[in-house]
Amino acid sequence: xxxxxxxxxxxxxxxxxxxxxxxxxxxxxxxxxxxxxxxxxxxxxxxxxxxxxxxxxxxxxxxxxxxxxxxxxxxxxxxxxxxxxxxxxxxxxxxxxxxxxxxxxxxxxxxxxxxxxxxxxxxxxxxxxxxxxxxxxxxxxxxxxxxxxxxxxxxxxxxxxxxxxxxxxxxxxxxxxxxxxxxxxxxxxxxxxxxxxxxxxxxxxxxxxxxxxxxxxxxxxxxxxxxxxxxxxxxxxxxxxxxxxxxxxxxxxxxxxxxxxxxxxxxxxxxxxxxxxxxxxxxxxxxxxxxxxxxxxxxxxxxxxxxxxxxxxxxxx
Amino acid sequence: xxxxxxxxxxxxxxxxxxxxxxxxxxxxxxxxxxxxxxxxxxxxxxxxxxxxxxxxxxxxxxxxxxxxxxxxxxxxxxxxxxxxxxxxxxxxxxxxxxxxxxxxxxxxxxxxxxxxxxxxxxxxxxxxxxxxxxxxxxxxxxxxxxxxxxxxxxxxxxxxxxxxxxxxxxxxxxxxxxxxxxxxxxxxxxxxxxxxxxxxxxxxxxxxxxxxxxxxxxxxxxxxxxxxxxxxxxxxxxxxxxxxxxxxxxxxxxxxxxxxxxxxxxxxxxxxxxxxxxxxxxxxxxxxxxxxxxxxxxxxxxxxxxxxxxxxxxxxxxxxxxxxxxxxxxxxxxxxxxxxxxxxxxxxxxxxxxxxxxxxxxxxxxxxxxxxxxxxxxxxxxxxxxxxxxxxxxxxxxxxxxxxxxxxxxxxxxxxxxxxxxxxxxxxxxxxxxxxxxxxxxxxxxxxxxxxxxxxxxxxxxxxxxxxxxxxxxxxxxxxxxxxxxxxxxxxxxxxxxxxxxxxxxxxxxxxxxxxxxxxxxxxxxxxxxxxxxxxxxxxxxxxxxxxxxxxxxxxxxxxxxxxxxxxxxxxxxxxxxxxxxxxxxxxxxxxxxxxxxxxxxxxxxxxxxxxxxxxxxxxxxxxxxx
Numbered sequence: 001x002x003x004x005x006x007x008x009x010x011x012x013x014x015x016x017x018x019x020x021x022x023x024x025x026x027x028x029x030x031x032x033x034x035x036x037x038x039x040x041x042x043x044x045x046x047x048x049x050x051x052x053x054x055x056x057x058x059x060x061x062x063x064x065x066x067x068x069x070x071x072x073x074x075x076x077x078x079x080x081x082x083x084x085x086x087x088x089x090x091x092x093x094x095x096x097x098x099x100x101x102x103x104x105x106x107x108x109x110x111x112x113x114x115x116x117x118x119x120x121x122x123x124x125x126x127x128x129x130x131x132x133x134x135x136x137x138x139x140x141x142x143x144x145x146x147x148x149x150x151x152x153x154x155x156x157x158x159x160x161x162x163x164x165x166x167x168x169x170x171x172x173x174x175x176x177x178x179x180x181x182x183x184x185x186x187x188x189x190x191x192x193x194x195x196x197x198x199x200x201x202x203x204x205x206x207x208x209x210x211x212x213x214x215x216x217x218x219x220x221x222x223x224x225x226x227x228x229x230x231x232x233x234x235x236x237x238x239x240x241x242x243x244x245x246x247x248x249x250x251x252x253x254x255x256x257x258x259x260x261x262x263x264x265x266x267x268x269x270x271x272x273x274x275x276x277x278x279x280x281x282x283x284x285x286x287x288x289x290x291x292x293x294x295x296x297x298x299x300x301x302x303x304x305x306x307x308x309x310x311x312x313x314x315x316x317x
Numbered sequence: 318x319x320x321x322x323x324x325x326x327x328x329x330x331x332x333x334x335x336x337x338x339x340x341x342x343x344x345x346x347x348x349x350x351x352x353x354x355x356x357x358x359x360x361x362x363x364x365x366x367x368x369x370x371x372x373x374x375x376x377x378x379x380x381x382x383x384x385x386x387x388x389x390x391x392x393x394x395x396x397x398x399x400x401x402x403x404x405x406x407x408x409x410x411x412x413x414x415x416x417x418x419x420x421x422x423x424x425x426x427x428x429x430x431x432x433x434x435x436x437x438x439x440x441x442x443x444x445x446x447x448x449x450x451x452x453x454x455x456x457x458x459x460x461x462x463x464x465x466x467x468x469x470x471x472x473x474x475x476x477x478x479x480x481x482x483x484x485x486x487x488x489x490x491x492x493x494x495x496x497x498x499x500x501x502x503x504x505x506x507x508x509x510x511x512x513x514x515x516x517x518x519x520x521x522x523x524x525x526x527x528x529x530x531x532x533x534x535x536x537x538x539x540x541x542x543x544x545x546x547x548x549x550x551x552x553x554x555x556x557x558x559x560x561x562x563x564x565x566x567x568x569x570x571x572x573x574x575x576x577x578x579x580x581x582x583x584x585x586x587x588x589x590x591x592x593x594x595x596x597x598x599x600x601x602x603x604x605x606x607x608x609x610x611x612x613x614x615x616x617x618x619x620x621x622x623x624x625x626x627x628x629x630x631x632x633x634x635x636x637x638x639x640x641x642x643x644x645x646x647x648x649x650x651x652x653x654x655x656x657x658x659x660x661x662x663x664x665x666x667x668x669x670x671x672x673x674x675x676x677x678x679x680x681x682x683x684x685x686x687x688x689x690x691x692x693x694x695x696x697x698x699x700x701x702x703x704x705x706x707x708x709x710x711x712x713x714x715x716x717x718x719x720x721x722x723x724x725x726x727x728x729x730x731x732x733x734x735x736x737x738x739x740x741x742x743x744x745x746x747x748x749x750x751x752x753x754x755x756x757x758x759x760x761x762x763x764x765x766x767x768x769x770x771x772x773x774x775x776x777x778x779x780x781x782x783x784x785x786x787x788x789x790x791x792x793x794x795x796x797x798x799x800x801x802x803x804x805x806x807x808x809x810x811x812x813x814x815x816x817x818x819x820x821x822x823x824x825x826x827x828x829x830x831x832x833x834x835x836x837x838x839x840x841x842x843x844x845x846x847x848x849x850x851x852x853x854x855x856x857x858x859x860x861x862x863x864x865x866x867x868x869x870x871x872x873x874x875x876x877x878x879x880x881x882x883x884x885x886x887x888x889x890x891x892x893x894x895x896x897x898x899x900x901x902x903x904x905x906x907x908x909x910x911x912x913x914x915x916x917x918x919x920x921x922x923x924x925x926x927x928x929x930x931x932x933x934x935x936x937x938x939x940x941x942x943x944x
Contacts, residue, residue, distance in 0.1 A: 049802035064488050084491040093492055101485040105507040118494030153890055183657040188873035188886035217875035217882055237880045254807035255877045256832030258859050262811045269772055
């Protein structure tokens with residue numbers, strides 16, 4: 001099994017309080033060094049709450065935002081500078097808000113033509129044929145091509161967004177909350193479509209979401225992000241069923257499930273990014289925290305088989 | 318384009334401006350063809366002839382030149398210079414603004430500080446300086462006026478571009494392999510054209526005035542060439558003895574500038590999407606009511622909604638957002654109202670206290686009774702005294718419901734004092750208590766925080782505290798946890814449940830999430846296409862849904878702990894409520910639909926479990942028979 005995507009200590013920090021000369025007053029880490037491997041044909045789900053750095057990570061992976069440190073390798077080739085055009089043929093991005101990801105003043109045809117012309121130099125009949133093929137793949141009617149984005153519902157617009165991403169013939173798709181702006185009845189349609197496309201085009205997915213149930217339903221493997229770091233990775237069926245990291249456990253227990261009583265109101269919030277704690281970022285909210293947790297940042301390590309957790313005191317299965 | 322023209326001419330003043338301006342422009346264009354005296358032919362014997370003199374309709378000036386002829390030729394020149402200056406300033410300013418806004422960072426800083434320096438000079442001084450360097454002349458005056466106006470455009474357009482440059486479709490274009498030049502030309506520029514047009518239409522009049530000003534000072538058009546400003550300047554010396562020589566060009570300047578400004582305002586109103594949608598039109602204090610008859614009271618609950626109809630009337634279209642909805646809420650009960658977007662659940666909730674914006678919302682039928690008192694059509698004073706005191710709302714996004722510029726403590730004490738005129742100190746004490754009740758740590762210190770200083774979960778707690786401020790009997794919570802993270806959502810739901818039990822609150826909980834309903838609500842009502850399709854005790858509805866829509870909606874939502882799988886999707890889209898199908902609204906998406914489902918009115922039947930379906934699900938039917 002070969003690797004589709006590999007990141008090595010990929011990190012992103014932002015400068016706070018820039019000065020005209022000299023170093024900035026402070027640095028804030030949006031993504032702390034993250035190392036991930038995604039196998040060919042796999043779906044890796046990335047879960048985390050708002051502010052955990054999942055969108056920043058995604059933007060670095062497609063070259064929209066230059067990393068502060070670390071490396072990205074796609075199918076063995078290192079991509080060392082943030083150039084969306086170079087990334088575009090290998091890795092594409094599907095946006096969260098389908099309508100705002102389409103230029104309101106362009107027809108769908110113009111939107112679809114852009115990646116084919118720019119990345120693959122297609123013209124004329126070949127271009128037409130390819131667009132028809134893509135529209136067929138996402139179950140949209142060809143007469144939609146001459147309409148404008150505002151005429152479409154969220155679900156249709158998201159199909160257009162997916163078709164545009166596929167137009168670049170990428171090997172990997174980054175799906176950044178692709179269904180969270182959609183209604184539940186439409187959400188399932190889009191998720192099933194994505195599953196079909198993955199087989200048809202032999203794709204690898206990175207599926208980012210805050211909805212645990214959706215991630216579990218579509219992923220082979222799941223990585224849980226907290227405060228910019230990966231705190232747990234493992235097979236989809238194990239991560240939420242038998243979480244090793246206390247934060248994953250908290251997430252799994254918080255998801256509303258019919259028949260489960262409402263959990264006690266655990267307090268606690270994310271640490272202040274300007275003043276991060278010296279040890280584990282979750283220690284302040286963690287029932288198992290010890291002195292060690294408050295002093296030393298835990299490294300991601302194998303707990304059992306292919307389940308990894310960054311925790312000094314992992315839970316038992 | 319047709320829509321634009323109809324919007325434009327709906328504005329009477331803009332239409333008047335357009336007509337006046339059209340007449341002036343046509344006259345100016347036709348000037349060379351009209352049988353006029355030559356504008357520069359002097360005849361000193363006939364100087365200062367009064368208007369309506371023989372052969373000179375508007376009289377003559379100090380050199381005996383025909384005023385009508387000079388006026389038309391002058392108007393022609395002034396209009397041309399004004400338009401040209403606006404065009405140059407608009408294009409140059411837009412180019413600078415787009416560059417600065419798109420590239421940001423250092424480019425932005427350097428160009429915008431340059432623009433700021435231009436703005437630091439009084440405009441007429443700057444124009445004088447430019448003309449002084451270039452020398453007097455109409456072309457130089459045009460350049461001066463254009464340069465002076467560039468900052469206005471550059472700043473305007475930069476602001477708009479910054480907004481566009483961070484939109485997702487720009488990222489998408491970069492991923493499609495487009496370079497910066499192509500993105501600027503094909504993605505950014507088409508989106509700012511309306512703004513440039515709006516800015517130009519409102520400044521052309523101003524530029525015509527400025528050009529006239531320079532000509533008046535003798536820096537613009539040079540004798541004997543006529544333009545409106547120079548005509549005024551030459552007539553100044555005879556202001557008392559021959560006032561018509563000043564009045565004629567003065568009136569023309571007035572007409573041009575006034576008509577351009579009226580038309581420009583009209584164009585802005587018609588092009589600006591915010592103004593078009595009527596967002597700036599002030600909504601009425603309570604939703605408009607237009608109902609024929611009042612249905613008799615049925616339930617005896619705390620809050621009963623009987624056959625409520627709320628519509629949005631936009632042009633000729635009628636959106637039946639809420640269609641014959643009946644609900645009742647008992648004291649201490651939590652009723653879930655579940656549905657997809659556009660199903661009418663929020664509009665139902667807002668109708669209760671007359672909070673649907675009018676126009677376009679109208680309540681066309683039904684009744685909402687709070688302990689027997691009908692709220693629909695109640696005088697505004699009555700509604701106002703009940704809003705917040707008996708029935709309070711919690712909305713989805715606390716960032717947009719809390720005022721960003723006031724401390725949360727001040728907002729809370731204000732909410733308390735609106736209904737209960739206690740002293741500030743007393744209100745402050747109660748506000749701190751409220752914040753403690755919603756489990757905000759450090760409540761006394763947080764009173765001084767602004768909404769943006771709090772996290773989403775904390776803000777929603779403040780939103781709940783606001784709702785509790787006057788100890789209401791009913792809380793209507795419209796998707797209060799949708800914008801929150803799961804761990805925070807769990808905390809807020811637990812808090813709401815606890816408050817309900819400790820204070821005996823009745824809650825109408827609006828959501829699209831069955832998991833949340835299952836954990837919090839005693840009863841649930843499912844809405845589809847503006848109607849209630851099923852209602853009953855939550856556990857029963859979730860265990861054995863009776864309506865095919867409910868069953869399939871539950872099935873297509875993944876639930877945690879079931880592993881990777883294919884989801885049962887519902888094909889098709891929810892109906893648009895301005896063209897609902899005959900019969901069952903779900904029939905076009907339902908695999909069980911038969912001919913009978915597609916015609917007539919299908920009633921909501923049943924006792925505690927009600928369903929609006931001719932062929933309810935078998936599991937439900939079997940359960941009903943067993944009971």
